[in-house]
Amino acid sequence: MFAALAAVAIFTGFVDAIAGGGGLVMMPALLATGMPPHFAFGTNKLQSVFGTTISCANYTRGGLVDWKGNWPLAVLVFVASASGALVVQQVSTRILAYIIPVILLMMVAYLIFSPRMNDEDAHERLSRVGYTPVAGGIGFYDGFFGPGTGQFFTTSLVALRGNGLIRAVGNTKLLNATTNWAAVLVFALSGKMIWLLGLSMAAGAMLGGYLGSRFAMKHGARVVRPLMIVASLGLTGKLVWDWFVS
Template identity: 35%
Template sequence: MAQLGSYISDGLSVHLMVFLFLVACVAGLIDTLAGGGGLLTVPALISSGIPPLIALGTNKFQGSVGSATASFVMLRNHRVRWADVRRLMAGSLIGAMLGTLLVQQLDTRWLSFIVPLVLALIALYFLFSPRPRQMAHPRCSDRLYRRLVVPLIGAYDGFFGPGTGSFFALAGVSLRGQSLVDATAVAKTLNCASNVASLVVFLAAGHILWSAALVMLTGQLIGAWVGAHALFRINPNYLRYLVVIMSLSMLARYLWLS
């Protein structure tokens, strides 16, 4: 906590604030349309000199607002029905809380190693994974999906996070037979639940840099609002290479400055 208090008192430069705001705008848009916004925001925060655990907590704050905005639009426009997702959201929430509690038990030196490794692996997944194909029939029962698959993805979100929205969408298409657009819409609500649950744990631990969080929150709101209104007019797969290029750029910045 002493390290966190010292860092907050030092503040961030205007240049870094503008940089984080712009990254959050793009991440909010991309996360709503295709998932993977955390591939931009997490390395952006860490490359700004913020310790890994605080970077994860700050990312959850601004990410929660973006996913909540997208979820609100989905529910208000009846793209998703509350009755269909409420139990799934509960599973995502529980998994995320457990994942967040786990990551806070790790030595931060391990996080400095894990963060770039996972970012690189997820970027490769976005680059080389085939387009998910809708199944004629669900390959996973509703109970198994709700009680195991969704909580596991939620736990990953609580532990680290980037790419969670895409994993939820992929699971909906490949395991539950949803269309890609419908699975993406449902994924917003599940990602919202996991983000909020993780945020509560990070708030309790004091692992949030408020100056960066508030600036990025504004950017996420703008990006998520634009993305939510464009979701059903833009093919999410068109953004795949943009996600990869930007995430690898953020990763290169992180490795260069570390």
């Protein structure tokens, strides 16, 4: 089981590094082992954080992460994600399973029809300060529920901050790695994490994250854009399917 899940983590790390949505595959795989949902969520965050961190390092080396401009947002989303991870252990996430597919479909429409989804930076519609409520909301959502976080960060950075698509993906990895570390800390302190399994999967996630980020930087928006559409539609389909079987 450890070897199989580590292999799955290579694939999900690769997908996450490019388009997000790796949890679409990993969470069902973890739940199929029979572990309780909160342990599956915590263990998934543990393996995922290594993949997003490696991806962030790769995008940084490629000059696609604005650390100076985004470190205040990173602090904000860390706190927001930690808060979400605390809250989710007390309440049901069922209502989000009904809301998120609608948001994802709206995002897919933007990905398909917006002429701004390319590698060219554009004029920002929101300042860094104006973007903080958006970033904080996405950070809280990642700690609380999670699916689609990468897509939400990337699409909002393109639409609201004027980032080119591949630069938005790079900055997303900084913010997403931060939210993952916050959630890992909370779930670890809460004792809802299977360490040996999570760390075994982390090796696969790191390899996948490294390969995926290199692939995205090489091919740019012409590959990232369709993969984001496919990942978002897949995630939407999975959540809608859960409506009918639950």
